[in-house]
Structure formats: C-alpha cells, structure tokens
Amino acid sequence: MSEPITNAPLQLTCLHDRHVALGAKMSPFAGFDMPIQYTSIIEEHNAVRQRVGMFDVSHMGEIFVEGPEAETFVNYIFTNEIRGFAPGKVLYGMMCQRDGGTVDDLLVYREFEPDHFLLVVNAANIDKDFAWIEKQAKAFQVTVRNESPDWGQIAVQGPLAEKTVVEVLGLKEAAELEFYTYYNTEFAGRRLIVSRTGYTGEDGFELYTSLEGTQALWDKLIVAGVAPCGLGCRDTLRFEAGLPLYGDELSEEISPVMAGLGMFCKLDKAFIGRDALAAQKAEGMPRKLVGLEVHDRAIPRAGYPVELPTGEEIGVVTTGYHSITLDKSIAFALIDSRYAPLGTELLVRIRKKIFPATVTGKRFYKPNYKK
Amino acid sequence: MSKILEGLKYSESHEWVSVDGNVATIGVTDFAQSEMGDITYVDMPDVDDEVTAGEEFGALESVKASSDLYSPVSGTVIATNEALEDSPETVNEDAYAAWIIKVEMSDPSELDALMDAAAYEAFIA
Numbered sequence: 180m181s182e183p184i185t186n187a188p189l190q191l192t193c194l195h196d197r198h199v200a201l202g203a204k205m206s207p208f209a210g211f212d213m214p215i216q217y218t219s220i221i222e223e224h225n226a227v228r229q230r231v232g233m234f235d236v237s238h239m240g241e242i243f244v245e246g247p248e249a250e251t252f253v254n255y256i257f258t259n260e261i262r263g264f265a266p267g268k269v270l271y272g273m274m275c276q277r278d279g280g281t282v283d284d285l286l287v288y289r290e291f292e293p294d295h296f297l298l299v300v301n302a303a304n305i306d307k308d309f310a311w312i313e314k315q316a317k318a319f320q321v322t323v324r325n326e327s328p329d330w331g332q333i334a335v336q337g338p339l340a341e342k343t344v345v346e347v348l349g350l351k352e353a354a355e356l357e358f359y360t361y362y363n364t365e366f367a368g369r370r371l372i373v374s375r376t377g378y379t380g381e382d383g384f385e386l387y388t389s390l391e392g393t394q395a396l397w398d399k400l401i402v403a404g405v406a407p408c409g410l411g412c413r414d415t416l417r418f419e420a421g422l423p424l425y426g427d428e429l430s431e432e433i434s435p436v437m438a439g440l441g442m443f444c445k446l447d448k449a450f451i452g453r454d455a456l457a458a459q460k461a462e463g464m465p466r467k468l469v470g471l472e473v474h475d476r477a478i479p480r481a482g483y484p485v486e487l488p489t490g491e492e493i494g495v496v497t498t499g500y501h502s503i504t505l506d507k508s509i510a511f512a513l514i515d516s517r518y519a520p521l522g523t524e525l526l527v528r529i530r531k532k533i534f535p536a537t538v539t540g541k542r543f544y545k546p547n548y549k550k
Numbered sequence: 551m552s553k554i555l556e557g558l559k560y561s562e563s564h565e566w567v568s569v570d571g572n573v574a575t576i577g578v579t580d581f582a583q584s585e586m587g588d589i590t591y592v593d594m595p596d597v598d599d600e601v602t603a604g605e606e607f608g609a610l611e612s613v614k615a616s617s618d619l620y621s622p623v624s625g626t627v628i629a630t631n632e633a634l635e636d637s638p639e640t641v642n643e644d645a646y647a648a649w650i651i652k653v654e655m656s657d658p659s660e661l662d663a664l665m666d667a668a669a670y671e672a673f674i675a
Contacts, residue, residue, distance in 0.1 A: 204587075221588045325671040411587075411614055476591045476635070480613045500613065501590045529614075530593065530609060 192237035193331045193390035194397055201407060205213040208410055208416040209303035211238040212232045216409040224412040227379050231337035232408035234398050236385070237393060240305035241330045242298040244314060246321035256315050256451055257287055258435060258444040266291045268374055269359045271470045272443045274308070275452030279459055283308050284425055286376065297372075301425045311386065315451065328400045331393025335400065336383030336408075336416075338547065344373070344384050347403040348396060353384060367392040371465060378413065380420025380546035418498050421470075421503065425470035427481060427497045428468055436460055437513070438468045439541060451497055466517040470539040473508040474503060477529045480537070485512050486533065493518055496527065502543060510536075510542050552581035552674065555646050560670035561622040566646065567664060574623045574653045574661075578610065580645045581674050586612040588651055589641045591632040593619075594650060600626045601653055603660045608650065610641065623660045648672040 189212040198205060203214035214235065216223060226232040232444070244253055254261050259272030266289050274282040274397055283304045288297035300308045309325040316323050335344055344350045353373050361374035369389040377383035386396060401407065414424065423429050428438050434452075435444050436459040446457045473479050479499035484492045494514025501508050518525060523538040554560075558595040566662040568575040575609035581588065591611035595621040601607045608619040634640065640648040655661075665673060 214613070216587060221587050224613075274567065394583070415613060476638075477593060478616065480593055480616060 186412065191237070191335065192235055193393050194235045195235060195402075197394070197397060198235065198407075203407070203409060205228070209238055209301070211302060214407070214409040214412045217407045218417060220411040221294060221503050223406060223408040224415050224510070226406040227336070227337045227381055227408060227412065227416055228504055230406070231335065231339035231343050232406040232412075233397070234334040234408050234410075234413055235332075235338070235397070236327065236334050237390075238302035239330040239332055240300040240302060240308065240325065240327040242300060242305075242309055243324045243385065244312070244316075244321055244328055245295045245382050245534055246319070247294060248320040249296055252286060252319040252321045252550060253298070253318060254294050255319075255449065256312060258450055258452070258456070259287070260445040260448055261287060261289065261296075262448075264289055267360050267362060269361055269374060271359075273303075273429070273435045273440070274311070275434065275450075276330070276431065277452055277455060279436065279452045279455030280431040281425070281429040281433060281438075282311055282431070284423065284429055284440075288372070288374070288400075291363065294502045303426065329389070330387050331390045333386045333393060333396055333400070334379075334383060335386065335405065336377045336379040337381050340383040341379070342398070343403070343405055344386070347399055347405070348386075356384075356549075358382070358550070367395055374459075375549060378422060378474045379416040380422070380544050381416075382549045414498075415500055415503055417504055418500060418511070419509075419544035420546050421540070421544075423468075423511075433520060434464075434536060436457060437464050437466060445549065464516055466508075468497065468511055468513050468541065469519050469526065470535045470541040470543060471496070471499075471510045471512050471525070472527075472539050473499075473510065473527055473534050475534045477532070477534055478508050479480075479510040479512075479527045479529060479534075482486045483538070485514050486527065486528055487518075504544055509539070511541060530538070552579065552584060554580070554671050556667045558606050558646070558667065559622065559664035560667070560673070561620065561664055562673065563620040564608045565622050567622050567661065568649075569658075569661060572655050572658065573596070573628065574625070574644070575649045576622060576651050576653060578619065578641065578645055579670070582617075583642050583645045586615070586617055587589055588609060588613050589638045591639065592631075592638050592650060594630040595627050595658065597627050597630060601625060601627060601651075603657075604662075611638075615661075619650065621653065622664055623653055623655050624665050625655040628652050629653050
C-alpha cells in the first residue's frame, strides 16, 4: 500500500469528524484522511471475526452506467459475465487494459431498472477509472456518471452483522439476502442500498446512502455498541481471507490471471483485454501470485525478496502479516512460476536474516459467508 | 500522555537506557510503543554480538509495520530478553519493564549524548 506523494489536500469522508472525536489514529490512504485504528488492530480484527464491527468505506467510488447499450457496454469493459445475471445481484471482477494489465477490480450491481448498472471501484482509482470508462463509452449509447462524492458507505461485518442491521437499523429484509445480492430501501428520505457483500471473509453488509444518511446510520450503530474498525484491520482481514488489494496483488502490471483470479475472467466472451488474458492462460505466466507460510514469528513485509538457497531472487512479497486469527507469519508473494507449486520450499529475506517458507494456497482463512 | 521515567537516559530514536555500573539495559519508550500499536515480534541480536551507538541492533514489528531499533551505546550484548519471544505484547503493556537487551558498554561517555527525562519529555511534546 505505498502512497504516491502528491501535494493535493487530503479528502475527508462524511464521517471524518466522528473518527477524530473517537480518537482514531488517522493516516492518508488513497487521497483520503482515513482511520487506521481506533483502539488496536488486533482488537478490531477480532471484533469482526468473533462478533461485529463497522468500517467507514465512504472513500470508495460509485459510478453509474445507464442507457440502451448499458449491458453490452458493461460486459465489454468487465472481465466477468453479466448476461443472464438478474437484477439485485452483485458480481465481482476486473476491468483490464488491452495488454491484460488491471485497470481496477470492482463490484458490478445490476439495478432493478432495466439498463442501469452501478460500478463500485477503489478509492485510489476513481478518477482514473471514470476517465477510462468514459473513453471506452464513446462508441456506445450509454451515459456514465461519477457520483462518488454524493455517496457515503458503511460496511457492517462479522457473524452478528445480520442481527445488527435488522435490530439496530430496522433493515428486516436484510436477513433474506443471499451473499452477493442487494435491495433498495429509503433512509432519511434518500436511497439506501443494502448489499450483502464485504471484504473481510465474514458475513456482512455494505450500506450505501447519502452523506447525511451515512452519518445517521453510523451514529445509531455507535450507540448500539458496534465496534468502529479502521483500515488497519480491514487489510489484515481481507488478506487472511485471500482477497487481493489493488496496488499490491493487482495493478497495471499484474493481470488477474497472474494474480490467480482467472475464474473471474470469462474468456468465452468479448471484453477489453480478453485476448491478452487468453494468451497468458494458454502460454502460462512467467510469474504467479502464491501464498507463503514463514516458519518463524518474523514478518514478511511487502517488498521483501523471495529467494532460492543459492541466493537467487525469484520473487517479492506483496502483502505479509503475522496473522491475527491463525497466529502464524503468512504472505502473498509474486514469484517465478516454476517455484509456484504448493509445498515448494523457499526462503524469504527479512532484514538481514533469511527464513524458510513454504508455498501454500492464498486462502489462509476459510470465509464464513452466508450461503 | 506517554509515561516517562525519571532516572533513565533517552535517545532521539525512542530507546531508553538504564545504567548499572558498566551495563546498559535498553528498551523502547512508552511513546514508541503507543505510536507503533500492537507489537507482535521483537527481532533481537544474539548474545556476544557487538552493537554500535546510533546503529541498528534489531527491530520491533507491529501488525502494520516494522520499525528498526537503534543502540544508544556501543559494546557487547550480554543478555537478551527471551521472554519477549513468546510475549512481545509485554512491550505494549509496560515498555519500561520489557527490556530488550543488556550491553556491556565499551565507552560509557556515549551516555552523555543522551537525553534525561525532562529533555525527552520536551523532545516528544
């Protein structure tokens, strides 16, 4: 999560004053001044795994696409297949460049109105994505609107998330939602999207509404005792569940196929980057994203080299932690594909020392999603 | 408000030193632990390793980041706090009890370059 250095003033979400009043440790992320932790990353992480926690994710981007060719267009810029995908469903996938490099990973919501879609994109990429989508849209009968500044978003996550949104927020229909579906309701006179999605490996909901509505939802949840959780544990939670972070595991240089996300790329349809991804799949990638378990408490951090016993560098760590849930040092690493088979023994250089590590799957923690 | 103990010496990189004869006991300050958050690993040198004033001798790892430790004095490591291997969180609980290494000093005059409690309090204010 390296931060590009810019002189632009940091943006504030609609909940910024709440974070400051709660004494959160604040830090720049994706151009926003965001809460990293309120009490401790470990406490907040455990709150989400064991009970329920909430995150301000108002920095995420909301881009609306509509028009007679909206389905054809979205299917052309999105790696996953949206035809035959019913209103009220949410689909995960990527937008790719022609060379297969990843523009962003995102959620696509098929709206209940025909020919309407909502694309939820990463905060750091909002401007880039919007410009890129608009450019591709020229040949289609669609309109594209970036409404990101008008929407707040709260993620309520954890085994008690359903009970919390039903009892504290009165969102009774939320209990009926399957994972990766949503419904619309009204809150404070504005649209509220209740989406059973998340980025933690637990059951949970993402609530999108107006800025004022987001503030009112947050305050209700705080009064009910729901633990506010910062971006620190958002990263440890998503990492344990094997979920990629754009900038670390996906980028303009790292394609979805390289990142092991080929299942979200439907190569039997036409979309931008399809041919490059098909070639990568057919020919095999020179590098591949793998899981690594380090047999020590020392922590493999992003950027640390992965080596062979000969000292030859064969890859690099993209994310690494001492896992809070599993109590072991684990990492994602992008390495030479020849060493990617499960069980391969490698070495990670952590400062001046080298530590043995074993190639593992990337899903370190089995998610507890609603079936 | 971070805790600062009288009678200790402090470095600008937030280590504390307690001196007993020629032996310096070294840890990190309460300010340092609170800045780092939950400590999950302490990377320590081995006994008999040489350390040099101002140079790295190990690292603290929190959930989020790793932070190098700098030795306030030069000399030979005569003990490391092995309890930290299993319980690194004691650095968060009481940073002044959770010493990291003991060093037999080769040049005790290096202590004169360190801050006392009042100077350190002003330094982190």
